[in-house]
Amino acid sequence: MSNWIEVGAVDDIPVLGARVVRNGDVDIAIFRNNNDEVFAVTDACPHKQGKLSQGIVHGQSVTCPLHNWKIDLTNGEALGPDEGCTGHYMTKIESGKIFVEIN
Amino acid sequence: MKEKLVVIGNGMAGMRTVEELLEIAPDKYDITVFGAEPYGNYNRILLSPVLCGEKAIDEIMLNDLQWYEDNNITLHKGVKVTNVDRKACTVTADDGTTVEYDRLLIATGSDPFIIPVPGHDLPGVIGFRDIKDVDTMLEVSKSKKRAVVIGGGLLGLEAANGLMKQGMDVTVIHLMDWLMERQMDDISGDMLKNSLEEQGMTFRMKTSTSEIQGDGKVEKIIFADGSEIETDLIVMAVGIRPNIELAKQIGLHCERGIVVNDTLQTYDPKIYAIGECIEHRGMVYGLVAPLFEMAKVCANHLAAYGIGIYTGTITSTKLKVTGIDLFSAGDFIGDDTTEDIVVRDASRGVYKKIVIKDDKILGAVLYGDTIDGSWYFQLMREGTNISDIRDALMFGQGHLGDSGHGGNVVANMSDDAEICGCNGVTKGDVVKAITVKGLFTLEEVRAHTKASSSCGSCTGLVEQLLETTLGGDYTAPEAKPVCACTEHTHDYVREQIRTQKLTSIKDVYTKLNWKTKDGCAACRMSVNYYVISSWPEESKDDYQSRFINERAHANIQKDGTYSVIPRMWGGMTTPKELRAIANVAEKFDLNTVHVTGGQRIGLYGVKKEELPLIWKDLNDEGLVSGHAYGKALRTVKTCVGKDWCRFGTQDSTGIGIKLEQLSWGSWMPHKFKMAASGCPRNCAEATIKDFGVVCVDSGYELHIGGNGGIHVRVTDLLTKVDTEEEVLEYAAAFCQIYREEARYLERTAPWIERVGFTYVKESIVDDAAKRKELAERFKFSQDITRSQEDPWTERSTKGVDAHEFTPLKVIG
Known part of the structure; x- marks a missing residue:
């Protein structure tokens, strides 16, 4: 069953930045890009579990701070020749508030 | 509706342009390609290895038929274009196809020149140009023994070598006095001939062909002096001719090739041309390297971006014959106005000649030992003044300080030798990726293998x-763009930031036509640095364009925790500071306490949320950030100096502390380390630092450009000064010229090797006015950016960037 949870305001996240939502043992990284789109993926790079929330956001992707893997924020997949995938969450924005779908 | 692009020619030039175009403007055109050969696009420069049996045809395909389908490209293969109606803008082919175009790209390449002697049209007389020629050679070699190659140039010798590998007896006929006269001088040409003769090749020099005879197929070749040889196959490799028949037929202006301007446009503005069929600034090219530069520019203009011009390519040559190492570039003959440096070692089979004019390399020919070919070529293209390194030049890059690109023994390495120590990539991995995936550029190798993508050494x-894998046709691009988001180089971007007064990343991306809206991790960090260092007063540091370590003012570790390293000025500390560090370590349960190489103490395993708390405790005892995480001044290492040491000549700790107070907090292109030793015994290891002071009885020796990292490089002695004030002024000036002129992520050592030590010395030592200005600008930047306010205090007590250190929400 899906469960939309409000996690904060869009403005709580810097443009081209990220914040972390702590869901029990799992950290979810919430990203905001230059078009005020918001994305959510598990805060662990498929390569060596680098914290994607600490990376650099560009377009609809983030570059992992550990070894520069690029992750597509729309689906959690590694981009380019790299292969791997991290967990991905649906998000929506209502009246400036971010909601993340947690199953 | 999409515009229509028609490409005539399905070779490397045409398809490289299409690939570049698809990358930057994938939706602009419907693309139709006409190719005379019945294949997809293949790597023509690897035909030699195919002939030698070292590679199969499918290993040299660049774009298979699926690729055309995937990219919605209509490919008419095995079809020859017979006419272009420039008024109606249509292309017609010999199978009756007619296609309209909005833009036309001609990439018809070149044809081997066939000497029109009687009998040249007999079966068994071929060129060496395409898969069909190679197939013919392989077929003949199965049943016949004798082959003649006319032409002792690059292509002819590769053909001859291949035929010999297939078991044929090969005679090479050459008109000139020595082989490869366009790439070699007489001495190296003769050495080459001797080696090839030892391998079994036969030569007839200074010989011209007058007739080919045979009954229905080649049987013998007759020379001008009346002598003759019986043969089953004749390969003509005496040169290539740009294929401009079609262009001439449709009235495009041609000289030797189709004449194009710097945007690869022909005299008909709707028609572009590229590759071996063109003539640009009077030059016609027969190598593959220039294609890549042309393709980038051409694609950019086809995409209507309108930036970038092609200004020509300086090419170099390597011969793809196993066991023969040969490199040549530029003017290797010279004249009255030039000088040569020559090394000749007959028993090792080594010959090296470098032609120099006005302290710059004009050309080089290397035989037997070509390891330094790419280095000489780089010095030549960049016009580097070689007077500083002249004494070591002939011994190669390995005999310099070796801070540049490191050990150059790649040809001798085994396949399992590690190339990239950061990512564990072997030579075999890289070579395989280049051949199997059809890679041509450094960027592509980085993306596919990760080699060279971390520290870059x-x-x-x-x-x-x-x-070595692609043959001499690969040329390192003359000027490397910052990243795939732009065509522009680091130097160009910085120059534009200064001249156009661009004070934000956004300005830079807009004014310089960046391909991506917000860049990527590589260019954002670089551009941010260039902006804030060029306009310290007017610009604002963009923290989202900082690597996490500089954004969070702590070093991220592999498990996502951080390290905390407070500054210890000049390597000095106090019991009070040590107690503060011990208290923090216990209070926050930090079990790893490490004494760093820079004379300070590091605490490891810190949770990000606790960073401000720890900083607060440290701040309360007077400790501040050590910037151990930044592209900035790291440490100033010292020895205890004359206060204690019986050998000490000056107050090395005192000067160390002053240097650190002067420069801490300043952002640099890369990390920056200093040291001050109290005597020439140099216990602080000042001669492997970016800026080192060695105290002597009469004053202070100043050293620059050292590096104790990946490639150890000993400093160059900049000068000797008498007073501490001078030490500080020189240090400030050196920091500033490095900040202003080195490229982002370029340490002082490779920067100095790139621009030349003499240049730095002239700027800082000889030109007192410039030194003072540089020092002033450094101090201005330090004041105006308030870089010397502790970033830890701002975050622990003044609430800066609070979002960085707290979760958005805790649930579950």
Whole structure:
């Protein structure tokens, strides 16, 4: 069953930045890009579990701070020749508030 | 509706342009390609290895038929274009196809020149140009023994070598006095001939062909002096001619090739041309390297971006014959106005000649030992003044300080030798990726293998592998763009930031036509640095364009925790500071306490949320950030100096502390380390630092450009000064010229090797006015950016960037 949870305001996240939502043992990284789109993926790079929330956001992707893997924020997949995938969450924005779908 | 682009020619030039175009403007055109050969696009420069049996045809395909389908490209293969109606803008082919175009790209390449002697049209007389020629050679070699190659140039010798590998007896006929006269001088040409003769090749020099005879197929060749040889196959490799028949037929202006301007546009503005069929600034090219530069520019203009011009390519040559190492570039003959440096070692089979004019390399020919070919070529293209390194030049890059691209022995390495130590990539991995995936550029190798994508110290090795794997046709791009988001180089971007007064990343991306809206991790960090260092007063540091370590003012570790390293000025500390560090370590349960190489103490395993708390405790005892995480001044290492040491000549700790107070907090292109030793015994290891002071009885020796990292490089002695004030002024000036002129992520050592030590010395030592201005600008930047306010205090007590250190929400 899906469960939309409000996690904060869009403005709580810097443009081209990220914040972390702590869901029990799992950290979810919430990203905001230059078009005020918001994305959510598990805060662990498929390569060596680098914290994607600490990376650099560009377009609809983030570059992992550990070894520069690029992750597509729309689906959690590694981009380019790299292969791997991290967990991905649906998000929506209502009246400036971010909601993340947690199953 | 999409516009229509028609490409005539399905070779490397045409398809490289299409690939570049698809990358930057994938939706602009419906693309139709006409190719005379019945294949997809293949790597023509690897035909030699195919002929030698070292590679199969499917290994040299660049774009298979699926690729055309995937990219919605209509390919008419095995079809020859017979006419272009420039008024109606249509292309017609010999199978009756007619296609309209909005833009036309002609990439018809070149044809081998066939000497029109009687009998030249007999079966068994071929060129060496395409898969069909190679197939013919392989077929003949199965049943016949004798082959003649006319032409002792690059292509002819590769053909002859291949035929010999297939078991044929090969005679090479050459008109000139020595082989490869366009790439070699007489001495190296003769050495080459001797080696090839030892391998079994036969030569007839200074010989011209007058007739080919045979009954229905080649049987013998007759020379001008009346002598003759019986043969089953004749390969003509006496040169290529740009294929401009079609262009001439439709009235495009041609000289030797189709004449194009710097945007690869012909005299008909709707028609572009590229590759071996063109003539640009009077030059016609027969190598593959220039194609890549042309393709980039051409694609950019086809995409209507309108930036970038092609200004020509300086090419170099390597011969793809196993066991023969040969490199040549530029003017290797010279004249009355030039000088040569020559090394000749007959028993090792080594010959090296470098032609120099006005302290710059004009050309080089290397035989037997070509390891430094790419280095000489780089010095030549960049016009580097070689007077500083002249004494070591002939011994190669390995005999310099070796801070550049490191050990250059790639050709001798085994396949399992590690090229990239950061990512564990072997030579075999890189070579395989280049051949199997059809890679041509450093960027592509980085993306596919990760080699050279971390610390970058193996970049030179990877470039050499590209060169040896692809043959001499690979040329490291003359000027490398910052990243794939732009065509522009670091130097150009910085120059534009200064001249156009661009004070934000956004300004830079808009004014300089960046391909991506917000760049990527590589260019954002670089551009941010260039903006804030060029306009310290007017610009604002963009923290989202900082690597996490500089954004969070702590070093991220592999498990996502951080390290905390407070500053210890000049390597000095106090019991009070040590107690503060001990208290923090216990209070926050930090079990790893490490004494760093820079004379300070590091605490490891810190949770990000606790960073401000720890900083607060440290701040309360007077400790501030050590910037151990930044592209900035790291440490100033010292020895205890004359206060204690019986050998000490000056107050080395005192000067160390002053240097650190002067420069801490200043952002630099890369990390920056200093040291001050109290006597020439140099216990602080000042001669492997970016800026080192060695105290002597009469004053202070100042050293620059050292590096104790990946490639150890000993400093150059900049000068000797008498007073501490002078030490500080020189240090400030050196920091500033490095900040202003080195490229982002370029340490002082490779920067100095790139621009030349003499240049730095002239700027800082000889030109007192410039030194003072540089020092002033450094101090201005330090004041105006308030870089010397502790970033830890701002975050622990003044609430800066609070979002950085707290979760958005805790649930579950």
